[in-house]
Each structure stands twice: as C-alpha cells, then as structure tokens.
Amino acid sequence: MSTRRIILRPADGVRAVGRATLATIRLVGAVAIFAARAVVAPGYAPRPLLEQLLRIGWLSLPVVGLTALFTGAALALQIDAGGQRFQAEDVVPAIVAIGMLRELGPVLGGLMVAARVASSIAAEIGSMRVTEQIDALVTLSTDPVGWLVTPRLWAAVLALPLLVGVGDVIGIMGGWLVGTTTLGFTSQAYLSNSWSYLETWDVVSGLIKGAVFGAIIALAGCWFGMRASRGAVGVGRATTNSVVAASVGILASNFILTSLFFT
Amino acid sequence: MSAAPQTRHAPRHAPDTPPVIEIRRLAKSFGANKVLDGVDLSLARGESLVVIGGSGSGKSVLLRLVLGLEAADRGEVLLHGAPADARLRARFMQDFGMLFQSGALFDSLPVWRNVGFRLLREMPAAKARERAIASLSRVGLGPEVADRMPADLSGGMRKRVALARAIATDPAVLFFDEPTAGLDPQRATAISELIRGIVTQTGATAITITHDMRSVRTIADRVALLDRGRIRWQGPVTAPAGGLDSDPDPVLRAFVEGRPLDPGA
Numbered sequence: 001m002s003t004r005r006i007i008l009r010p011a012d013g014v015r016a017v018g019r020a021t022l023a024t025i026r027l028v029g030a031v032a033i034f035a036a037r038a039v040v041a042p043g044y045a046p047r048p049l050l051e052q053l054l055r056i057g058w059l060s061l062p063v064v065g066l067t068a069l070f071t072g073a074a075l076a077l078q079i080d081a082g083g084q085r086f087q088a089e090d091v092v093p094a095i096v097a098i099g100m101l102r103e104l105g106p107v108l109g110g111l112m113v114a115a116r117v118a119s120s121i122a123a124e125i126g127s128m129r130v131t132e133q134i135d136a137l138v139t140l141s142t143d144p145v146g147w148l149v150t151p152r153l154w155a156a157v158l159a160l161p162l163l164v165g166v167g168d169v170i171g172i173m174g175g176w177l178v179g180t181t182t183l184g185f186t187s188q189a190y191l192s193n194s195w196s197y198l199e200t201w202d203v204v205s206g207l208i209k210g211a212v213f214g215a216i217i218a219l220a221g222c223w224f225g226m227r228a229s230r231g232a233v234g235v236g237r238a239t240t241n242s243v244v245a246a247s248v249g250i251l252a253s254n255f256i257l258t259s260l261f262f263t
Numbered sequence: 264m265s266a267a268p269q270t271r272h273a274p275r276h277a278p279d280t281p282p283v284i285e286i287r288r289l290a291k292s293f294g295a296n297k298v299l300d301g302v303d304l305s306l307a308r309g310e311s312l313v314v315i316g317g318s319g320s321g322k323s324v325l326l327r328l329v330l331g332l333e334a335a336d337r338g339e340v341l342l343h344g345a346p347a348d349a350r351l352r353a354r355f356m357q358d359f360g361m362l363f364q365s366g367a368l369f370d371s372l373p374v375w376r377n378v379g380f381r382l383l384r385e386m387p388a389a390k391a392r393e394r395a396i397a398s399l400s401r402v403g404l405g406p407e408v409a410d411r412m413p414a415d416l417s418g419g420m421r422k423r424v425a426l427a428r429a430i431a432t433d434p435a436v437l438f439f440d441e442p443t444a445g446l447d448p449q450r451a452t453a454i455s456e457l458i459r460g461i462v463t464q465t466g467a468t469a470i471t472i473t474h475d476m477r478s479v480r481t482i483a484d485r486v487a488l489l490d491r492g493r494i495r496w497q498g499p500v501t502a503p504a505g506g507l508d509s510d511p512d513p514v515l516r517a518f519v520e521g522r523p524l525d526p527g528a
Contacts, residue, residue: 128369131365140380
C-alpha cells in the first residue's frame, strides 16, 4: 500500500499568507466603497429614515435598558466584593458610573442591538435579494443602496448614541438600586459619589463609540443581506454572518477607540 | 374600413431607426456551466418577441443581461444602436417596464405604493395613487385592492399587480419574465391576453420569456428558440412555411409539441 507524503515548503506558507492578506484588503476596500456609496447616495424621503429610527432605536430600548440595568447591578456587587479586599468599598458608585459610561454601556448595548438589528436587516434585505425585489428596484430606476442602506445606516448612527445614553442612565440606576438596598449606601451618597468623579469625556467617548457601533451594525446587516443568495439557506447564512461580523467589529473597534481616547 | 388603433409610442418598424434592442454574441457562464454561448438577437420598435426554451436554457439570464442585472462575459447589448454601458442603461431604464417571474412586489409597501413606485417620485402622492388605481383597473383589479398588502393577495392577483406596476408609466419597452408561471390555465390566458392588449394598445416594444406555448401564440409577433446557449431558430408564429407551427427543425418541433427530443437532434 502506497503512502502519499504532503511536503509543505516555506514558499507555500508565504503564498497562503499573501493570499489571505490580499483577500482581506480586497474585502476591506469593498466594504469601504459600499459604506461610501451609502453615505453619498441620494436619500429618497424622510419617511424611511423615521421608520428605521423607530425600528432600530425605539424598539431596541427594552433590550438595551434591561441589559444595562442588570449589568449596572452586577457591576456594583462585583466592585463591592473586590473593593472589600482593599477597604475601597466607597468607590463602587464612581467605578460603576465610569465603567458603564466608557465601556459596558456602549459595548453591551451595541452587542444587544447587533443581535437584534443586524440580523433583522440582513434577513429583510436578504429576502428582498432572493425574491428579486432588489432587481425590481433597479428596473424602477432606484438605487438599492440609497433606498435600503442609506436610511438604515443613518438611523443606526443616530439611534445608537441615544440608546447608549439611556442605557448609561439605567445602568447607573441598576448600581444605585443594589448600592442602596444591599451595600448600605444612602441614595444621596451614592448619587453624589457617582457624579463627583465623572468627566464630560466619559460621557462623550461612550456616545461616539455608540455612533461607530451603529455604523458597524447597519453596514454588517446591509452588506450580508445584499449578498444573500440561494434562497432560504442563503438568507439564514447572511443573518448569522451579519451578527458575527457586527459583534466582532464592535469588540475590535471598541479596543481601537479606547486606545485612541484613553492612552 | 376601420381606422388604425391609436398607440402611445412611435409606430413600429420606422425606417432608418436602429433596433430598440440588439444583442451581439452574448455569452455568460456560471462557474463551469456555460448558460449563453454567443446569442444574437434584435428587436424592432413596436415588436413583440417571445423567447422560448427549456428550463435552465438561459432565457431569464438573457433578460437579466439585457437589463444590466448581470454582467456578460462576452458580447454586447445595444440600446437604440448604442452600446449599453451603465449610464445609458440608467437613462433608458426610465422607459423600461419589467414583470418579474415572482412578481417581486415590495412586501413592506401596500399595493398602490408598489404600482405607483416610480410615479411617487414624479408627482404628489394623491395624484400617484390615482394613476396607480387607474393602472390596476387596466389589469382588471378594482380600487379595493389598492390598500392591501402584497402578502394578502393570491398568486394571480400578485401577478396582475406586478403587471400594473410594469405598465404604470406607459414605458416604451416591456420585459416579461415567465408571466404565466405558476398560474392556472384560465388565469394564464387572462394574463397573456392582458399583455397582448397592452402591447397592441400602447405600441410598446416587448420581450417575453416563457415556455407556455398558449402564451406564446397570444403574445408573440416573432418567436426565438434558445437552445444550448444559442438562438437555434427564430421566426413568426404563423407563416405559410417556416413558422412556429410548420418549421421542421426537430428541436423546435419537440418543444412546440411537448414531446421528448429525438436522440441526435
């Protein structure tokens, strides 16, 4: 019985890395062109933008609010438990506030909206793609990017900072609830401690992150939706890919933004 | 002697005018699957051409290439004598109407907004709605359908709504992709007669893709048979010799008579 040996040479490895690098550059370039087209495409009416603001912003409020509430509450318990080791329990309100505003509010809010909105956008646009509705737009002299992507992109960019802002307040309230009912803070002391250590940049940086995450969520949903093919299976795949891409995009861009803002 | 019917568009076969659509050596493959392999066709003003062929013969792909929804591997499409690049297509698209096989109605919009989609960019909503309802009545649907959503309609009604959308702006060129697919014989006949009536009434140029022979006889001035990526035969429906019903081409005869193709044909 003969055996076949696969010999890997160093050149093969270099070639594989080169191919992957080129593919990545091509993908980044294509997404950048797609995003630029969405930004400069003519808007058709305020109505689609308002509809998307409602769907992306208003209807995401419950999930973002609940996430923020429980995260703020859990954070208060964790910081108190950790702070006891250093007799630093008093910092609970300030750390909860800073943590929520700078990191957890935008990131967890963004991830929850990604799960809810990127999937919904990809499924909707993907269904339109496989049922020829996007081709119908072209034959009706309508740019599909301007009609479908532009309102979703702007709505997400506008809605996410608002959701993050509301989530921040609810998250701090979650910490306040635990602080006043379990950790022995008075209401006034907790709120005063939260407020006194905050800086404007803590709030603004989180809102900027929200806007960036909004763009990532909308673009991921639209990108994979527009490229859906092969019927229901293709739409399912587009939906999954959009959530994965949006989530990874949010976490990666969060690291980059944090590095830019706070180092 | 009766007067000639009034048409909205220029009379057909006007002298010295290039074909409305001319297809030259068009080729398209998907991976290893060669779908079109050098198709040549032309369509004169006011003519109703029907392209027939078996399932998977590339009929719909041909239509998508003409409309610019797919890019050809080789060959070219000329619109009114000029090579159809993106800019030219965008200009002529204003004067095209397309009925998709699935209808392709926008699920999120009510029927009247679907029909008046293009009109809404050109006129106030009330006027566009009025014109959309008029277009619906041309395809035999009443105003009570206007505010319903596409998902609430039967297959035949969806097809009619899609047809109403295609003709709402009285385009000069109409494209029909399998207009009777999925319909029962009565509805299929009704849709075919509607298309024939619209083409005759408006003087529009039309290209229809179908494998429904009853529909072919109702709609076509001229028929082209697509086989193995090329136009194998083309000619009129009826002719003393060499028409759809009398040409001896074995592939055409097998297709028209709905029987298996003889080996070696």
